[in-house]
Every structure is written in C-alpha cells, then in structure tokens.
Amino acid sequence: xxxxxxxxxxxxxxxxxxxxxxxxxxxxxxxxxxxxxxxxxxxxxxxxxxxxxxxxxxxxxxxxxxxxxxxxxxxxxxxxxxxxxxxxxxxxxxxxxxxxxxxxxxxxxxxxxxxxxxxxxxxxxxxxxxxxxxxxxxxxxxxxxxxxxxxxxxxxxxxxxxxxxxxxxxxxxxxxxxxxxxxxxxxxxxxxxxxxxxxxxxxxxxxxxxxxxxxxxxxxxxxxxxxxxxxxxxxxxxxxxxxxxxxxxxxxxxxxxxxxxxxxxxxxxxxxxxxxxxxxxxxxxxxxxxxxxxxxxxxxxxxxxxxxxxxxxxxxxxx
Amino acid sequence: xxxxxxxxxxxxxxxxxxxxxxxxxxxxxxxxxxxxxxxxxxxxxxxxxxxxxxxxxxxxxxxxxxxxxxxxxxxxxxxxxxxxxxxxxxxxxxxxxxxxxxxxxxxxxxxxxxxxxxxxxxxxxxxxxxxxxxxxxxxxxxxxxxxxxxxxxxxxxxxxxxxxxxxxxxxxxxxxxxxxxxxxxxxxxxxxxxxxxxxxxxxxxxxxxxxxxxxxxxxxxxxxxxxxxxxxxxxxxxxxxxxxxxxxxxxxxxxxxxxxxxxxxxxxxxxxxxxxxxxxxxxxxxxxxxxxxxxxxxxxxxxxxxxxxxxxx
Numbered sequence: 049x050x051x052x053x054x055x056x057x058x059x060x061x062x063x064x065x066x067x068x069x070x071x072x073x074x075x076x077x078x079x080x081x082x083x084x085x086x087x088x089x090x091x092x093x094x095x096x097x098x099x100x101x102x103x104x105x106x107x108x109x110x111x112x113x114x115x116x117x118x119x120x121x122x123x124x125x126x127x128x129x130x131x132x133x134x135x136x137x138x139x140x141x142x143x144x145x146x147x148x149x150x151x152x153x154x155x156x157x158x159x160x161x162x163x164x165x166x167x168x169x170x171x172x173x174x175x176x177x178x179x180x181x182x183x184x185x186x187x188x189x190x191x192x193x194x195x196x197x198x199x200x201x202x203x204x205x206x207x208x209x210x211x212x213x214x215x216x217x218x219x220x221x222x223x224x225x226x227x228x229x230x231x232x233x234x235x236x237x238x239x240x241x242x243x244x245x246x247x248x249x250x251x252x253x254x255x256x257x258x259x260x261x262x263x264x265x266x267x268x269x270x271x272x273x274x275x276x277x278x279x280x281x282x283x284x285x286x287x288x289x290x291x292x293x294x295x296x297x298x299x300x301x302x303x304x305x306x307x308x309x310x311x312x313x314x315x316x317x318x319x320x321x322x323x324x325x326x327x328x329x330x331x332x333x334x335x336x337x338x339x340x341x342x343x344x345x346x347x348x349x350x351x352x353x354x355x356x357x358x359x360x361x362x363x364x365x366x367x
Numbered sequence: 368x369x370x371x372x373x374x375x376x377x378x379x380x381x382x383x384x385x386x387x388x389x390x391x392x393x394x395x396x397x398x399x400x401x402x403x404x405x406x407x408x409x410x411x412x413x414x415x416x417x418x419x420x421x422x423x424x425x426x427x428x429x430x431x432x433x434x435x436x437x438x439x440x441x442x443x444x445x446x447x448x449x450x451x452x453x454x455x456x457x458x459x460x461x462x463x464x465x466x467x468x469x470x471x472x473x474x475x476x477x478x479x480x481x482x483x484x485x486x487x488x489x490x491x492x493x494x495x496x497x498x499x500x501x502x503x504x505x506x507x508x509x510x511x512x513x514x515x516x517x518x519x520x521x522x523x524x525x526x527x528x529x530x531x532x533x534x535x536x537x538x539x540x541x542x543x544x545x546x547x548x549x550x551x552x553x554x555x556x557x558x559x560x561x562x563x564x565x566x567x568x569x570x571x572x573x574x575x576x577x578x579x580x581x582x583x584x585x586x587x588x589x590x591x592x593x594x595x596x597x598x599x600x601x602x603x604x605x606x607x608x609x610x611x612x613x614x615x616x617x618x619x620x621x622x623x624x625x626x627x628x629x630x631x632x633x634x635x636x637x638x639x640x641x642x643x644x645x646x647x648x649x650x651x652x653x654x655x656x657x658x659x660x661x662x663x664x665x666x667x668x669x670x671x672x673x674x675x676x677x678x679x680x
Contacts (some may be wrong), residue, residue, distance in 0.1 A: 054439075059473065065473050156515065159443055159448035161443040
C-alpha cells in the first residue's frame with residue numbers, strides 16, 4: 049500500500065519563517081542580546097583601531113587586523129563573536145517548540161493546512177534570517193568603522209576574506225541554533241532547554257580546551273623516549289578539540305583573517321623546508337585550508353537539524 | 368445526508384495504555400454531534416485522530432471522504448479545530464493572530480483582510496480586534512478560537528471542551544454562537560465532560576468511557592433506552608400520604624424525599640392519576656411535575672450497570 053502523503057511540505061513555510069523573524073526582531077529578549085553583542089564588538093573594534101593607529105607598521109592586510117587584533121584587556125572582535133554568537137543563537141531558539149506547547153498554540157497552528165515540517169523548518173529559517181540580518185549589520189558596521197577611523201579602504205582580497213568570514217560565522221551560528229532548536233523539542237520546559245543549551249555552550253566555549261588534553265592523555269600516554277607517542281598525543285588532542293564548533297570556528301577565522309596562516313594542525317620542521325615564513329597565502333589557498341572545517345560544521349548542522357526533525361515528527365502533540 | 372466523519376475500529380495506544388479502543392463513529396452532514404465522557408475517556412485522542420494530528424494504531428478514518436493521514440492538507444483546509452484551552456500569541460493582537468492563520472491557510476491578503484473583519488464581527492470581537500490577546504478574557508479567547516476556524520470557511524468544526532472553565536454567561540453566549548454556526552450548515556462535533564450543558568444543543572451524542580463508545584444516539588432515545596422509558600414525577604402535597612395512596616398501582620415506586628415531597632417512578636405519566644387521588648383523599652396538591660431525565664443520569668445509570676456486568680463476568 050502506498051503511504052504517500054499529498055501536498056507539499058513547504059506549504060506555509062514562508063509564512064512561518066517570516067512570522068518568526070518578525071517576532072524575534074520585536075522581542076525584548078533579542079534586543080538585549082543584540083545590544084550586548086553590538087556594544088562588546090564595537091568596543092573591541094574601537095580599541096583595536098586605536099592600537100593599530102599607534103603602532104605604525106607596514107602590513108598588507110591592515111584592514112583585517114581590525115577583526116583579529118586583540119587589545120589587552122579586551123579580546124579581539126572575532127574572539128567576542130566566537131563567544132557570543134552561540135548566545136544569540138540560543139536566545140533565538142531555546143523556546144521555539146516548547147514555547148508553542150506552553151502557549152497552547154501548537155495544536156491550533158498544526159490544525160492549519162500545513163505540515164509539521166513547515167513549522168519546524170520555518171522556525172529554523174526564521175532564526176537564520178535574524179542571524180543573517182544581525183551578522184551583516186555587524187559586519188558592515190565594523191567595516192565602516194574601520195574605513196572611517198583608519199582612513200583606509202579595504203582591498204578586494206580583504207573584502208573577499210571578510211565575506212568568507214561572514215559565511216563561516218553564519219554557519220557557526222546555524223549550528224548553535226540547531227542545538228537550541230533540538231533542546232526546545234526534547235525538553236518541555238523552556239527554562240530546562242535554555243539551561244541545557246547554555247551548559248553545552250559553556251562546555252565548548254570554556255571547558256573543552258581544558259578537557260581535550262586530558263582525554264588525549266588518557267588515550268595515548270606520552271613516552272619521553274618515543275617521539276611518535278608525542279605526535280599521536282597531539283593529533284588526538286587536535287581531533288578531540290575539533291568536536292567543538294567553537295574550535296572549528298576559531299580555526300576558520302584564523303585562516304581567513306590572518307592570511308599568513310599556512311596550516312591548522314601539526315607542522316613538522318621538514319615541512320617548513322624552503323617555506324617563506326610570514327608570507328600570506330592567496331585567498332583560494334586559505335579557503336581550501338578551511339574547507340574541512342566548514343564542511344564539518346555544515347555536517348554538524350545538518351545532523352543536529354535531522355535529529356530535531358525526527359524527534360519532532362514522532363512527538364505526540366497533545367500536552 | 369452524507370457522512371462527514373466515518374471511523375471504523377479506530378484504536379490508539381500510547382505504549383501500554385490504550386487511549387482509544389475500537390471506535391466506530393458516523394457523523395452526518397449538518398449534525399451537532401456531542402462526544403461526551405469524563406476526562407481521560409479518549410475524546411481528545413479521537414479528535415486528534417480525526418484531524419490526522421496523530422496516527423491511529425489500527426482502524427480507518429474518513430473525514431469529508433478524505434483520509435486525514437494521506438491527505439492531511441486537504442482535510443485541514445476544510446476542517447476547523449478549536450483545541451482544549453486554545454492558545455494565541457499573546458503579544459500579537461487578535462487581528463494579527465488571525466492574519467497569521469490566514470497566511471498559513473494560504474489566503475490572499477486582500478481576501479484575508481475582508482474575511483478577518485467578517486469573522487471578528489461574527490464573534491463580536493470587532494471592538495477589541497487591535498488589542499493584544501494577553502488582555503483577553505477566557506471567553507474572548509474561545510470566541511477568537513471560533514473566529515480562527517471560521518476564517519477558512521470550515522465545513523466541519525471540531526470543538527474540544529469549548530465551554531470548559533467559562534462563566535455561565537460566556538457559556539451561554541458560546542453555545543448560542545455554536546448553534547448559529549450549525550444553522551449556517553456547518554457540521555459540528557464537540558466534546559465535553561459537562562453532559563447537561565451539551566444536551567441542550569446536540570442532535571446526537573456518543574458517550575465515551577475508557578476509550579470506547581458506550582452509547583450513541585439521540586438524547587431522548589438514549590434516555591428512553593437506558594432509563595427504560597421510566598417517568599419520574601415529583602409531587603408536593605399536604606394532608607395526604609402518597610406512599611399509601613399509590614400503593615396499589617403496579618410498577619410505581621413512591622419514595623418520600625422529605626416531609627411533604629414525594630418522588631414517584633413509574634412506567635407511564637401518572638400525573639393525572641396522582642392529582643386525582645390526592646384531591647380525593649382530601650389533601651392539597653401544591654405542585655406536581657415531570658422531571659426531565661438528564662444525560663448525567665443516563666450516563667451514571669448506563670456505566671453503573673456496565674461496571675456491574677463487568678464485575679459479574
């Protein structure tokens with residue numbers, strides 16, 4: 049017997065996505081989080097530009113330093129973004145589905161002629177729209193601030209690298225939005241799902257880099273007389289730390305915004321033979337360098353969204 | 368008349384518990400059909416099965432001749448649903464909430480605007496249309512819920528506990544609104560645990576108990592079937608003892624409820640006979656009346672006997 053369902057799963061998708069985006073843009077919660085991001089980011093950039101203006105140096109990619117240079121005690125703009133973007137995504141998604149349960153709107157919305165698919169995908173897309181708007185705004189602001197205060201327009205290559213960085217940030221935030229969405233389906237109470245998402249965020253943002261060497265040490269014991277064990281240990285440590293999206297994002301921004309980065313892992317002295325240290329890589333090379341990280345992050349996003357999707361499809365909608 | 372809803376052998380299990388246990392139901396076009404029963408007797412689950420919002424473990428459902436599992440969009444386009452304790456987006460106004468539903472239903476915006484004004488007037492919420500739903504009372508929310516299902520011009524409206532938690536005046540208003548919809552030719556299925564309330568507006572009812580339909584039919588017919596066509600007469604008299612006066616009548620049981628007030632259960636309408644005898648014995652008859660059998664009585668009586676059978680078996 050054919051069990052095909054009639055009608056497109058995309059019916060109502062645009063309506064849901066636009067309504068979600070509009071809701072987010074007018075909600076006090078998102079305003080607060082965005083204000084936090086905006087203030088910290090602009091503060092960091094402003095301090096960095098002051099620093100750049102003071103230290104006169106010849107630098108082909110002076111403009112990119114606006115994003116990457118850290119001015120003590122403030123971290124760099126990308127450092128802030130890596131830390132705060134998950135927070136924005138969690139704020140957007142932690143009560144996506146369980147909020148509808150608790151407001152008792154879910155069964156009413158699902159009795160409209162749409163599939164569940166449209167509701168979930170629409171909510172995800174709505175969050176992504178808001179993230180995209182915020183990121184582009186932030187990026188334009190920072191670029192504009194750089195042009196104004198440095199009196200220096202970015203080169204074409206810097207713009208390409210900046211756009212690639214924008215895309216990487218978007219995917220990174222997308223992963224965290226999927227995490228938040230998944231928790232909003234699994235847990236019925238929004239407070240629980242928010243706490244769960246924040247726990248995962250703290251784990252990866254702060255503790256993962258401390259845990260990775262410990263786990264690697266448990267897997268491979270370093271023998272001082274055998275250098276290959278040290279290499280194995282370092283490789284395990286990199287592999288484990290790359291489970292964290294924060295780590296992947298950090299590597300991507302490093303390769304994109306610091307063109308002199310030639311590798312994102314272990315380097316042996318033999319591999320540096322005849323290399324021009326400090327010479328920048330062309331954009332295409334930097335992009336191929338981050339390709340695995342970007343692909344890994346997109347994969348994480350797809351896997352998380354699929355788990356969320358399947359969980360939601362199987363859930364009983366009665367409260 | 369054609370069937371709007373047909374189910375056969377509908378079963379829904381959640382793990383080990385069986386919420387709906389073999390339901391056969393036929394609702395005809397234009398009916399006001401009541402699903403009655405205590406909480407947890409399977410009414411809401413049956414409704415979700417009708418809408419295709421949950422999948423049956425076994426059995427078939429046809430709604431408006433369609434299969435809600437395979438043609439859910441076509442079914443949901445023509446069937447309106449008012450959930451138990453309906454919720455709205457609190458920060459949006461009544462009009463905005465309806466406009467979201469209209470967009471989900473795929474209505475063109477000019478058409479939608481006209482229809483929204485229309486349905487808001489219909490449920491008498493025009494004056495508060497631009498107020499946030501968070502300021503609405505429970506009764507207003509229920510009416511907005513009705514507006515929501517009128518918006519897509521539903522042919523069949525399924526209302527889950529529409530009057531639960533409403534004050535008597537709002538209940539009356541809502542019932543009148545539901546009756547007005549029925550007059551407009553919308554088939555209505557409503558569930559409730561308040562049997563007496565539903566009795567007044569339903570043309571037919573199904574009594575649910577533990578996931579099954581115990582009884583199904585017209586209210587008066589059910590009353591006759593279950594109560595065995597018995598008449599209950601209440602009489603107040605002075606100076607006459609009805610118990611001894613009526614002692615010789617066959618099939619009549621007379622009970623003294625309190626001094627001066629008796630209840631007589633009989634196979635026929637004995638009011639003239641009782642009056643004659645009281646007057647004849649020199650007493651004064653203050654009042655005499657036939658008590659309407661209520662669904663509550665039917666329900667209690669029916670499931671009492673069923674439980675008795677179950678115990679005996």
